Amino acid sequence: AAACVAGALTLDDAARIVAVRSDALRQLAGHGAMASLGVGQEQAAELVDGRPGVGIAGVNSPSSTVISGPPEHVAAVVADAEARGLRARTIDVDYASHGPQVDEIADLLAERLSGIRPVDTDVAFYSTVTAGRLGTTGLDTAYWITNLRRPIRFADTVEALLADGYRLFIEASPHPVLNLGIQETVDHAGVTAAIVPTLRRDHGGLTQLTHSAALAFTAGADVDWRRWFPTEPAPRTVDLPTYAFQRQRYWLKRATAAAAVGAGHDAAEAQLWQAIEDLDMEALAGSLEIEDRPETVEALEPALPVLSAWRRRHREKSTIDSWRYHVTWEHRPDASTTPELSGDWLLFVPEAQADHPAVRATAEALQEHGAVVRLHAVETGRVRRESLASVDTSGLAGIVNLLALDEEPHPEHPAVPAGLAATTTLVQALNDNNTTTPLHTITQGAVSTNATDPLTNP
Template sequence: SPEDVAAVVADAEAAGLRARVIDVGYASHNPQIDALHDLLTERLADIRPTPTDIAFYSTVTAERLADTTALDTAYWITNLRQPVRFAETVEALLADGYRLFIEASPHPVLNLGIQETIERAGVAATTVPTLRRDHGGRTQLTHAAAQAFAAGADIDWRRWFPADPTPRTVDLPTYAFQRKQYWVEPPAAVAPGAGGHDPVEARVWQAIEELDIDALASSLEIEGQAETVGALEPALPVLSAWRRRHREQSTVDSWRYHVTWKQLPDTAAPELGGSWLLLVPAAHTDHPAVLATAQTLAAHGGEVRSHVLDARAAERGALAQELRSLMGDEQHAGIVNLLALDEEPHPEHPAVPAGLAATTALVQALGDNGTDVVLRTLTQGAVSTGAADALTRPVQAQVWGLGRVAALEYPRLWGGLVDLPARIDHQSLNRLAAALAPAPAARDEDQIAIRPSGIHARRLAHAPATPRNSGVSWQPRGTTLITGGTGGIGAVLARWLAREGAPHLLLTSRRGPDAPGAQELAAELRGLGTAVTLTACDVSDPRQLRDLLDGTPPEHPLTAVIHAAGMTDLTSIADLTTARLDDVLGSKSDAARNLHELTRDMDLTAFVMFSSGAGVWGSGQQGAYGAANHFLDALADHRRSQGLPATSIAWGPWAEAGMSADPESLSYFKRFGLLPIGPDLCVKALHQAVGAGDATLTVANFDWATFTPTFTAQRPSPFLDDLPENRREAEQRGSAAETGAFREELA
């Protein structure tokens, strides 16, 4: 009944899900159609299908229909009654070689599903919508035709352009293109209060923001027009607020970055001659990744020397001596480290995976020995290259966080990270050989994922701007748990949630109600109408966390988790102990794992983790911190692959709040090209990221002219190569060098 449908919609909306009623008298593709069978047979009796030369694929059978005269009355009734096998049909089209999909509709509704199917199939194909909502007409259709043409469609342009003058195609120039790239300069950032480069426009907006009607009338040259000026004055507050929101949103959008994976062209499998040392964890000697790596090295000319290590007992000094005896004076082509495969907890330091502890000891030992042989570290399932590529091993991802710091602290030793696919086939072995080969075969890439679709290299890119007026938002309901809730960032989040109408906040930290300022914060939040519970809890202890969650009031069930707890650490890998790793990982990654495992069966609308840029790009003296924070990003991807909510934001330094908000720390970050970001805009970025469904996001204010040369001073980083700001800086440096050389030649 309509009442039943309305009740379902209401339940969905109460759970934070989008739902709407479709105004139809029946539901397609289910048993309700059976009652309409006779009526449909009568109404569709006049259908007379005819043959066609155009290939016709049916979403009823998920295959090509050889004879379209079968599209009779019975077929269309079946079409309305049975499930729509859309994904299977697209897979059939891909299998038959189709690579261009054009959706002819007022607004694309199938494109996303087609793209997801294409990604799962691991093939290169293109989708093109003809029109978009609010973007129709000839311009949009021209754009669609151009997209289709660029993707290989054979378009008869004579039907598109006017007959007079007669359109014609021309050959490209016969001389070679010089391939000089001209990057479009982005618009310069607008200073607060300014309206752009036009000084008159700037004065107009300044007057609006200051609510100065006289200055606005002067700028608009309407001083004597009292009626016009009077009509404008009531609009000033609205315009001023719009201007402020627009500027804030533009600022937030400029801080949004995300990690992408760039597919590299396949190359011929290289020769891997010489002696290769393969370090294998004792608990995984028959692991498919171990066997595949040994097979790859041997098949491409390498002499493989496998050495088994007990990752759970690896100790720096003993390992250094063991490696000296093992390697002797023999020249080695490379060292391949597979110790990260051991994910079991270290026997004495349970927050630390054995593979991470052993890899740390390995880097230290090789550094102590002065080894000049390149070390490459392999994982399997530790990264996700896209929505269709599930991250299955977040524990191994911690080695990636450590490795990015090793690249900075041991630039000559560190050869990079390679993540293997779940299923390793012959093509994967060839790609692994290319990844292990020294440059130029490996293209200087040091963060690589091998997948059935090819070799993918890790890149930082600008994240898409937050859609304006998207209508997507996250509203706190029930109980929101904030770990680190009595700290600086926790207090900022608690005040924001209280202003957003959160019914109940559960603020936890090591000291809970005894933390400095905790009682004052709770009183302030209650004054805003929010119930508050302050609790001391070590979230890295699963028993304490379980007791905390069991105590959630039934009238306010837990619906959201924000994990903002953690500890900063400035320890170089050379000085890093397993005990120190345990401290840092316990408060950050171990706590996140406990939160994940103990809430995975709860009906959460948000699961937010506060990560750090140190885990995204790597920062000197932050090996433990980088490992801990990168685990949060990996856990977010892992949760998403399981259909669970998750958002991990890797922050740059916060101003006024957080562990790095003191003047000395902010000055340190500024010297490296990382500028502080204000808490209010951080909260805005967080709210939008959760509402938009971002799984992982980096929010940071970079001064690229300072950050990039500082970050790459010891070692080039392809990770930053695709950012327009860095390409522009590189071209300017190259142009300056060419000018200097030319001047010297003239002199």
């Protein structure tokens, strides 16, 4: 099947190999057995040692090996393994493939598989016979007999794929029987790779296949989704938006001990605390310059562990406190002198809330302090960036934005308040016409300062 998918064999030749080998194995029925052992190849070899005709039929992973041979001797190996507390089970077949018994049907296979015509392909093909990459023109009649005769070096082949840089494995089968072996081999190699099944027993429909294709896609496979849909024309695919990464880490940097101890202090103080942290009495005496006073050094020694523990607790607490993000409110007394304003101030107000009390209060406050106020009404739900950019803002002393007062749903985007959308548009428009006048955006009831201050307009 793999050779056919790779383009090395025609569908007829591939099906012929499957059918002829399966039919030939029936001639061995009743004379052999196979079993799966939950051990590696070396331990499996010890278990089969001394059992006539029993050998390693395949190595699926570092902890899964298949054996084959005469039924009574395979059963004895399974019983021995179970007695040692190892996982072992017989496989539901009555022949012994991948072993000497295949020699009995070699001539039949050579005759019935003659004429197999493999071709070269640009798809890399890895053989479980050689445990490495193989030129596909070598997949002739002799290869498929050898393939059935020799042990399956599956784990070695996966290791070869990993060594060549492959990191995505898709098992095309009616049930994932090799995924576990691949995962164990990947883990044993100490690398990271994605292993994706296709169908599952009792879950062989389109839903399962779609799920598997999605898993492969998220693991980096190039899935042609246009061919996934039978409709004509095929649905148009779009790229997902990317994220503008700023390369800012959101995890904490581990500080070195010296840096943590010496932060904010001079070198001598850092050296002193480092000696205390290390419980280094000799270094402490040197820092305090009391080497020539042994009685003082001796008196300090019992205090060293206490000081070290205190320092460690203090540093840990300071570090943890520095991780916390605090939002606090501070009451500021009214200014003793009232600031005076001058020049023209432009107020952007929602057209539907032009007579809102907050609009009147803001305009009156500005005028009381000497500002000349002009109002510009905005239809928040329909305003466009170009129209706001055309507003003359030259010579202004200040701009005040009250558009957030309109919390009605935006007609085109109901989840967004119209005032919020208009505020965003205003900021963009002011940037478009290169305005340098300060913009003050005012909200009402949008922030709660404490439990008694209700949040009325989030």
